[in-house]
Amino acid sequence: MLEISNLSHVYGSGPGAHHAIEGLNLSVAEGELLCIVGPSGAGKSTLLRSIAGLIQPTGGEVRIEGKLVKQTPDNLAVVFQDYSRSLFPWMSVADNVALPLRRKKMDKQQRRAAAQEALESVGLAEAGKKYPFQLSGGMQQRVAIARALAYRPALMLMDEPFGSVDAQTREDLEDLVLQVRGHHKMTIVLITHDIDESVYVGDRVVVLSKAPAHVVGDLKVELASPRDQITTREHSDFVHLRAEVGRLVRGLERTPA
Amino acid sequence: MIRRLAWYWLIPVAALAWEVVTRSAGAVYFPPPSTILARMREMAATEDVAADLVPSLARLAVGWALAAAAGVALGVLLGRSPLLAKLVEPMVHFGRSVPPAALLPVFLVFFKVGTPIQLAAIVYGVLWPVLVNSMDGARHVDTQYLDTAQVFHLPRWRVVLAAAAPKIFAGLRLSVALALIMMVISELYASSEGIGHRMREAEGSVDIPAMWAGIVLLGVLGVVLNGLFLAVERRALRWHRGRTAA
Numbered sequence: 410m411l412e413i414s415n416l417s418h419v420y421g422s423g424p425g426a427h428h429a430i431e432g433l434n435l436s437v438a439e440g441e442l443l444c445i446v447g448p449s450g451a452g453k454s455t456l457l458r459s460i461a462g463l464i465q466p467t468g469g470e471v472r473i474e475g476k477l478v479k480q481t482p483d484n485l486a487v488v489f490q491d492y493s494r495s496l497f498p499w500m501s502v503a504d505n506v507a508l509p510l511r512r513k514k515m516d517k518q519q520r521r522a523a524a525q526e527a528l529e530s531v532g533l534a535e536a537g538k539k540y541p542f543q544l545s546g547g548m549q550q551r552v553a554i555a556r557a558l559a560y561r562p563a564l565m566l567m568d569e570p571f572g573s574v575d576a577q578t579r580e581d582l583e584d585l586v587l588q589v590r591g592h593h594k595m596t597i598v599l600i601t602h603d604i605d606e607s608v609y610v611g612d613r614v615v616v617l618s619k620a621p622a623h624v625v626g627d628l629k630v631e632l633a634s635p636r637d638q639i640t641t642r643e644h645s646d647f648v649h650l651r652a653e654v655g656r657l658v659r660g661l662e663r664t665p666a
Numbered sequence: 667m668i669r670r671l672a673w674y675w676l677i678p679v680a681a682l683a684w685e686v687v688t689r690s691a692g693a694v695y696f697p698p699p700s701t702i703l704a705r706m707r708e709m710a711a712t713e714d715v716a717a718d719l720v721p722s723l724a725r726l727a728v729g730w731a732l733a734a735a736a737g738v739a740l741g742v743l744l745g746r747s748p749l750l751a752k753l754v755e756p757m758v759h760f761g762r763s764v765p766p767a768a769l770l771p772v773f774l775v776f777f778k779v780g781t782p783i784q785l786a787a788i789v790y791g792v793l794w795p796v797l798v799n800s801m802d803g804a805r806h807v808d809t810q811y812l813d814t815a816q817v818f819h820l821p822r823w824r825v826v827l828a829a830a831a832p833k834i835f836a837g838l839r840l841s842v843a844l845a846l847i848m849m850v851i852s853e854l855y856a857s858s859e860g861i862g863h864r865m866r867e868a869e870g871s872v873d874i875p876a877m878w879a880g881i882v883l884l885g886v887l888g889v890v891l892n893g894l895f896l897a898v899e900r901r902a903l904r905w906h907r908g909r910t911a912a
């Protein structure tokens with residue numbers, strides 16, 4: 410599905426240049442839910458922006474379904490970190506969700522229906538006519554997810570999507586992602602700096618080093634599904650994995666199994 | 667509605683005070699409102715008011731629309747193109763710093779007296795505030811809106827226009843008042859018709875009440891135009907008012 414080989418990115422040039430990513434290799438299988446964790450400033454957003462075609466990496470390549478990414482591919486959606494800026498404030502919630510569907514072969518009726526369906530699937534059936542500013546932060550982030558869902562991408566990228574909401578909302582949104590991928594066939598790459606979250610949500614967790622970022626750990630998460638905020642998190646496998654990821658993030662050696 | 671109107675109680679009181687003061691002072695150059703109103707009614711009955719009003723308003727509308735469209739287009743272009751902005755901005759700041767009225771003598775050289783020169787004056791007065799505000803608005807569009815546009819393949823310029831709309835409207839609102847000022851000034855000095863020209867005629871024949879009739883008419887016109895503009899703006903920027911109030 411997604412192949413990243415020998416990716417590097419340098420911001421600026423000369424003595425002030427910042428090497429954000431260096432020699433990063435990663436491949437993601439169709440239908441996988443991959444979590445990427447790494448310390449703050451590691452280059453996680455830079456990686457996501459390279460995958461989305463929002464920046465041209467200075468070295469290496471990104472391929473989606475075999476095709477080299479030059480601009481944003483058609484079948485890709487992004488949920489950005491900052492909910493307060495991820496929706497267009499000048500249009501209603503329903504219009505925000507329906508807008509990207511214009512270039513699909515859908516008439517107005519179908520677009521409206523698809524938007525409503527996506528809003529229902531994130532638990533916001535009643536919010537369509539409101540403006541983003543009339544919703545709480547968590548609700549706005551749900552709308553951003555609904556917009557991505559309605560778009561029916563093959564690959565969904567999420568950049569710390571729950572970084573700026575309260576703990577309770579965060580748990581709800583994590584479960585929403587799990588529920589969404591149960592219903593839709595898509596590959597999801599979720600970036601987070603929260604170690605617990607990566608293990609709870611992911612099928613697989615990839616750990617990035619400090620800048621310049623490269624992969625320092627790659628773990629399969631084999632926890633029973635459906636996952637549950639209480640029982641999954643108290644399971645010994647969860648606790649063990651969390652510790653392992655935590656050590657990798659802090660740059661310690663993996664404990665011998 | 668009645669409640670809102672009730673807040674305007676000071677207006678009749680002020681008019682009454684004006685009446686009393688001017689009458690008791692008996693100043694020739696400050697006729698009481700009743701005299702001005704009587705003169706207005708007389709003019710409306712005996713003269714073809716539309717012949718002066720319609721060309722004035724037509725020039726105002728055409729000049730404003732031309733300059734507003736050009737100002738928004740140029741401003742957004744400059745706001746989104748750092749290279750172009752670097753090149754042109756010094757000139758923009760020079761252009762907008764020259765008081766438009768000071769350029770009338772220059773326009774007199776280049777344009778024919780009458781409609782051409784008046785259009786030129788209105789366009790020049792309106793262009794700068796619209797251009798500068800549009801440029802500012804387009805320059806500061808949130809980068810995440812642009813990223814979103816790119817990811818979902820949305821037309822970029824529409825996102826820029828929508829995001830910059832509050833700033834663009836601020837410039838347009840300023841420009842409505844400026845257009846009216848430029849209309850009158852150009853008619854006072856370079857026209858053979860229009861409200862400004864009639865005021866000058868009245869001044870020449872020492873018809874003070876007629877002169878004041880023009881002043882009152884212009885005031886009313888200003889209030890009406892501003893009210894119309896605000897109504898449009900309120901509709902277009904409903905989202906913005908709600909957001910900033912929250």
Ligand SMILES: Nc1ncnc2c1ncn2[C@@H]1O[C@H](COP(=O)(O)OP(=O)(O)OP(=O)(O)O)[C@@H](O)[C@H]1O
Nearest residue numbers: 420421427429448449450451452453454455456602
């Ligand atoms: N446009 C840019 N120009 C120059 N440097 C940049 C730019 N964008 C990011 N950087 C630098 O690159 C580094 C990595 O940034 P990035 O946003 O990818 O980190 P991150 O892992 O997403 O961090 P966080 O967890 O805080 O979101 C940072 O040190 C940042 O200062």
Ligand SMILES: [Mg+2]
Nearest residue numbers: 453454455568
């Ligand atoms: Mg980031």
